[in-house]
Amino acid sequence: MSRIIITGMGLISAIGDSVEENRDSLQFERSGIGHIQFYQTAYAGKLPTAEVRHSTEELNKKLFGKPNPSITRTSLLAIHAAEEAIRDSGLSADEISSTETALVGATTVGGMCLTDEIYHDALAKDHGTPYLSSYDYASVSMALQERYGMMGEVSTINTACSSSANSILFGARLIQHGFAKRAIVGGAESLAKFTINGFNALNILSSKPCAPFDRDRNGLNLGEGAAFLVLEREEDCKGKKNYASLTGFGNKNDAYHPSSNSPEGNGPFLSMKEAMETSRLRAEDISYINAHGTGTENNDETESRAMLRLFEKVPPFSSTKSYTGHTLGAAGAIEAVYSILSLVHQEVYPSLSFKNPIVETGLIPVQRYVRQEIKNVMSNSFGFGGNCSTLIFSKT
Amino acid sequence: MPYFHDSVCISPQFSFPVTDLSQWRASKNNLLNVTEPDYPGIPPGARRRMGKSVRMAVGAALPLLEKYSQPDGMIIATANGGMEDCIKFLNQILEYNEGLLTPASFVQSTSNAAAAQIALVTKNHNYNITHVHRGLAFENALMDVVMSLKEHPGTSYLLGCTDEISAYNYNIDGLAGCFRKESVLNSELFTSLAEGTIPGEGAFMVWMNNEREDASARLDAVRTVHSEDPSTVLKAFNKFLSENLPDGEMPDLLMTGENGDERLVKYYDLIESVFKDKVPVARFKHFCGDYCTASSFACWLSIQILKEGTVPALLLKKAAPAKRVKRILIYNNYRGSQHAFILVSGVAVDG
């Protein structure tokens, strides 16, 4: 089967409107977690979040000129990131729209960021809003499919917080099995009352900036953003940017509880183990782990236990959610880009806000930006419903 | 090759626990609802949190998991799964002004709730994924299982899907013009062409692996295309035919997703015309209604037909097939923009 190479990347998050801007923030340890500026919620000013620094109107006008009346913020973020990825890859318009180019998107919110509108349309007898076809998860991928006239296989995945890690995996496999020659893969998420209130109801939102893997951590901060990657077969990559290759992947289920991991971290352990097996790397070949590291009591302890079970010596690891917040359906793709940046530039981005290790596990993440030799990076994404996914990227 | 083994289909018709395609149930109030059977295998502790789509999915999966034990993966498709719980949670948000809220409906509203619950109830740690791409979610899941079986010879998968008529998709899709405004029975769907169709719901689960022995049918191919242009759809269809039915071979039956919506007739007429009346046509949406993963009902029907070799009269559009049905081509579209082609063969077919 063909080796899969990443030939283009695009990204927008609270720490930058492009891959380059994001890297800059990561290097200089500038977090995007702060107070909500644009989204209307009772929690603005109360719960720290990592919001993209543009209003929906701004994003709409920039991408459409004459604003599109039926497009959601989630789709706008997706288009913004996909545009950059496509430009970066150098693929022509014909190549993008070809039947040989697949698109795999991911989101957990979709158009449900529009609480009032969806509530109106769920009950109104007539006069629906312009968003009638924009609420579902597929609407984000469909916005991209329509914009680029994509005629290849198009798909959307929702496995909660591991969604876009799975979209990367699915896209890679579509290529390897001949359903496509190349794939644009990723995910998008925007702030929504639905997720703010949902996570808050579960008592896992922190009222402070999150502190992944810290002894006194007390929850996550929600974030928003989007990332897309262009995947191609190695044999098609001459003369293109060869950022990294996708060499390992794992997808396993924790099967313990709908919204938390087993104490031993079974799902995370099995997912990382499978990624190691598919990559045929040894434990000591993993240079760095971009952890799921949400800052919740449950995830960080169970992910730590899983790392300790798998690695005799746990590699350097950090959670970039301390910059971007937890971007849910977009997290897998955003963190895949960060993992690849780490490989390309031979550097590790630190976990912010860490002070003391978790007593039971004692693991300490990387705390300052550092340049070091990086050959293989593991990226973890663990979601509700026990959906655990792990990707391994390697230097080309 | 991927083979379908035992399957369970929970639908508005007589499909489970007993299959009887010689009779059918009428729609009520322009809806084809599922009358849920008992689900003895679902633990009460888990069941109490399940919305209808999750319950149907778990209820359909459990008999198979009891028969076959642990699959090497669970590949589930749902476009609207959990939406009822989404709206319930949104109601709380608005009623209590983002105040103190109960989380259960939030947790259950995630699309992967069905796949997660099946894994949870059976303690299955293997590959687990949920495809949600609207009218092609089921086809994406089929591609996933095709790939998984090639990657891991000797493995077995639980493949399935679920969608329910919830307040969300019914009212919102209704406002978007998807459904008939005037009263219509499912039995009149094709004779009373007008704008819109009637919604349905259901769940389908099937055990799949590469073993031909004891299999019910074989999945030969699946492809999709996004377009509203009929000529583009035709081009994609002809490509599918040339790749999978070479040398002018024809299927023994064309099963289409005609749904009574006059705006979509052009696509079905065009696809049917390719075979110039030489291939009998069957339809399925008067049985199951229209919903995002309705093509799974067509898949289930195809498996039943291939086992028997004959087509139930109630499904036929025109004349019955003259010979035993060994190969079925399913063509479906969702709202005229997402089109899918699935080729399924009986196990007796050579090769």
Place this chain on the structure above:
Amino acid sequence: METAALKQQVKEQIIHFLNLTTVKPEDIKDDEPLFGEGLGLDSIDSIELIVLLSREYGINIQDPKEGRKILSDINTMVDYIEKNRTK
């Protein structure tokens, strides 16, 4: 309200709130653990019951761990309600 009547009411509310369709109030013993063993409720249920205490009895429990102690069985729960209810 008398303690016995309050216990009955709380049992009915728990059943209704948590959608325990196969459980009747008489199935829940006063000193039987609500979580883990006994009724077998989980962490999501504990959050739900904290919301119940707020909505029905005006009791606000900030710390979920504190909540688990209060919710250990019907006796402790009703005792706490009697001492702290504002509704």
